Amino acid sequence: MTDLKAVGARALSREPHAARRPRVEPRRHSIFTTVDLARDGKQMGYFHVPQSPHDDAWGTVRVPLAVVKNGEGPTVLIEGGNHGDEYEGPIALGEFLRQIDPAEITGRIIAIPAINIRAVEAGRRTSPVDGLNFNRSFPGDFDGTLTRQIAAYVNDCLFPEADYFLDLHSGGSSLMILPSAIIESGTTPENHRRNIEATLAFGASTVVMVDNLGETRTSTAAANRQGLTVVGTEMAGGGLVSQGALALCRRGIRNVLIHAGVLKGEIDLPPDANSRILKVAGGPAYMIAEDEGVFEPLTPLGADVRAGDVAGRIHFLHRPEREPIVLRHAGDGVAFAMRQPGKVRPGNCVYVLATDYPAEEWS
Incomplete structure (x- = not known):
């Protein structure tokens, strides 16, 4: 190897x-x-x-x-x-x-x-x-x-x-x-x-x-x-x-x-x-917002995450009676990238996960 x-x-x-x-x-x-x-x-x-x-x-x-x-x-x-x-x-x-x-x-x-x-x-x-x-x-x-x-x-x-x-x-x-x-x-x-x-x-x-x-x-x-x-x-x-x-x-x-x-x-x-x-590893690695609001990231860059872990929340400042939407990671991995502006709309990428790239996949 x-x-x-x-x-x-x-x-x-x-x-x-x-x-x-x-x-x-x-x-x-x-x-x-x-x-x-x-x-x-x-x-x-x-x-x-x-x-x-x-x-x-x-x-x-x-x-x-x-x-x-x-x-x-x-x-x-x-x-x-x-x-x-x-x-x-x-x-x-x-x-x-x-x-x-x-x-x-x-x-x-x-x-x-x-x-x-x-x-x-x-x-x-x-x-x-x-x-x-x-x-x-x-x-x-x-x-x-x-x-x-x-x-x-x-x-x-x-x-x-x-x-x-x-x-x-x-x-x-x-x-x-x-x-x-x-x-x-x-x-x-x-x-x-x-x-x-x-x-x-x-x-x-x-x-x-x-x-x-x-x-x-x-x-x-x-x-x-x-x-x-x-x-x-x-x-x-x-x-x-x-x-x-x-x-x-x-x-x-x-x-x-x-x-x-x-x-x-x-x-x-x-x-x-x-x-x-x-x-x-492709599409599932990208977490895409489905709501318009303000994104609160809860996973630090570089953190190891498991499927189901809370990634962050989207808050609705114009509707204070509405509870925030909780976003969860779809799989295991490392938090490689995170959205910088708080404001998000549907389609914005808010997290990217990376996984191990073992040598046997390319050597």
């Missing part, structure tokens, strides 16, 4: 696998960049998405794009700001880009620290321009709205350049989540194995396999389809900046780059790294 706690420290072959994948030919588009992906050194610039709104007939939306390159080797693409109210990833990635010296690496880092730029500026999960969720917009459309155009550029022009994809998420304004590294389900057994090993190298104490209910429009699902090794994260949430999650993110970025063979040094796995390997 594979040792889950040890495998995160094991590096894969340093040979880039992008060259071995079928080349994805980009669709016709008008996006242009201020950086050269093939040039050695460190470049901090933008890719420009032409837009023609009311106040700027021939303007562009500038999306930050950085390239750090030193010779030949693997390429790691790192994304932050997929949702604009998730802050640890963009902060840690910006710090890393300011500090890194190209002489410290072999290969290439491509970084897009605020990919959903208009949502980042607004501090919103979705874009204020078109109302779309960037992480439900892949493979994108160069003839679509702004969010779809940005997704198409990442899908067609950046994914084909990369061997690894690190997607830095947090819980955002609507969720609090256990700071975790996230395993993206691979499209093949080999792809899945590579995803697991790279995710364990990130060095989080909690690692969770999440399949997003089979969702195919996420950035990680799109990267998987192109054969990249994929690592995700969920760094706390609540629309706040968690110092603990930020420290985890800083270390994890470097660990994944070392695992990929791009950054020199030794992987830094803390004593509790990969101590809990979990999975979110």
